[in-house]
Amino acid sequence: MPELPEVETIRRDLLPIVVGRTITGAWVSPNAPRLVQLLPPDEFCRQIAGRRIEDIDRRGKYLLFRLDGGLHWGVHLRMTGRLLHDVNECPETPYLRATFGLDDGAWLCFVDLRKFGTMWLVDDESLVTSKLGPEPLSDDFTPAYLHALLKRRSAPIKAALLDQSAIAGIGNIYADEALFIAGISPKRAANSLSKPRVARLHAAIREALELALGDRGSSFRDYLDASGREGGHHLKVKVFRRTGLPCYVCGTPITRIRLGGRSTHFCPKCQR
Numbered sequence: 001m002p003e004l005p006e007v008e009t010i011r012r013d014l015l016p017i018v019v020g021r022t023i024t025g026a027w028v029s030p031n032a033p034r035l036v037q038l039l040p041p042d043e044f045c046r047q048i049a050g051r052r053i054e055d056i057d058r059r060g061k062y063l064l065f066r067l068d069g070g071l072h073w074g075v076h077l078r079m080t081g082r083l084l085h086d087v088n089e090c091p092e093t094p095y096l097r098a099t100f101g102l103d104d105g106a107w108l109c110f111v112d113l114r115k116f117g118t119m120w121l122v123d124d125e126s127l128v129t130s131k132l133g134p135e136p137l138s139d140d141f142t143p144a145y146l147h148a149l150l151k152r153r154s155a156p157i158k159a160a161l162l163d164q165s166a167i168a169g170i171g172n173i174y175a176d177e178a179l180f181i182a183g184i185s186p187k188r189a190a191n192s193l194s195k196p197r198v199a200r201l202h203a204a205i206r207e208a209l210e211l212a213l214g215d216r217g218s219s220f221r222d223y224l225d226a227s228g229r230e231g232g233h234h235l236k237v238k239v240f241r242r243t244g245l246p247c248y249v250c251g252t253p254i255t256r257i258r259l260g261g262r263s264t265h266f267c268p269k270c271q272r
């Protein structure tokens with residue numbers, strides 16, 4: 001699933017090419033009845049047509065297009081969603097779920113194999129983002145915040161990192177990577193970490209996300225950027241999906257376990 005670095009890469013790519021453009025028309029596939037939230041799809045298409053894209057924000061894993069007239073178009077890619085920009089036409093694929101024509105002749109194309117992706121058109125952005133915790137790369141996310149948050153939780157630390165209402169934008173890949181960088185076992189109870197270890201985790205979360213951003217995200221399976229290109233960070237991860245391969249630090253084989261229903265990868269020697 002695309003996480004903060006992947007969604008942010010799409011945002012940064014789209015900014016210079018779609019801001020200022022007007023959406024001339026939209027189409028939602030009848031075989032994607034759950035794509036549009038809160039509005040019937042035909043009403044969504046009617047309301048978004050003619051709107052100018054003024055800016056693109058991101059909160060957690062949500063892309064938020066700011067449109068004229070005070071409307072916000074939210075997009076969540078979920079498992080397999082792709083938001084592609086094409087100067088000519090949308091790709092011919094049975095997984096094309098929605099298209100948005102732009103006034104320069106280009107297209108935004110929403111392609112989604114599994115159909116878990118979702119969109120909103122709202123005048124109040126908080127209808128989409130109100131339950132999200134702070135952005136991990138923002139000033140709101142401090143070691144003191146993380147310490148206070150973890151102190152209240154006895155669940156495994158990995159589960160706390162995945163909770164979008166605690167920290168926005170971290171998913172399975174970067175939770176595993178951050179815990180490795182911090183030397184913390186994913187199984188450890190969140191409230192059992194000392195203050196210095198929480199500070200290390202805080203820095204590790206930012207490091208894991210910044211490294212991935214620098215590589216334009218990770219393409220383990222489905223993620224492609226807005227131009228249809230893969231990211232590069234899946235080639236550089238330290239533990240995620242490296243089950244059985246030697247730890248880069250100590251040589252111990254990376255272990256995979258299920259934790260809270262998610263596969264979790266870690267070095268049993270380096271992470272305590």
Ligand SMILES: [Zn+2]
Pocket residue numbers: 247248249250251252267268269270271
């Ligand atoms: Zn190791």
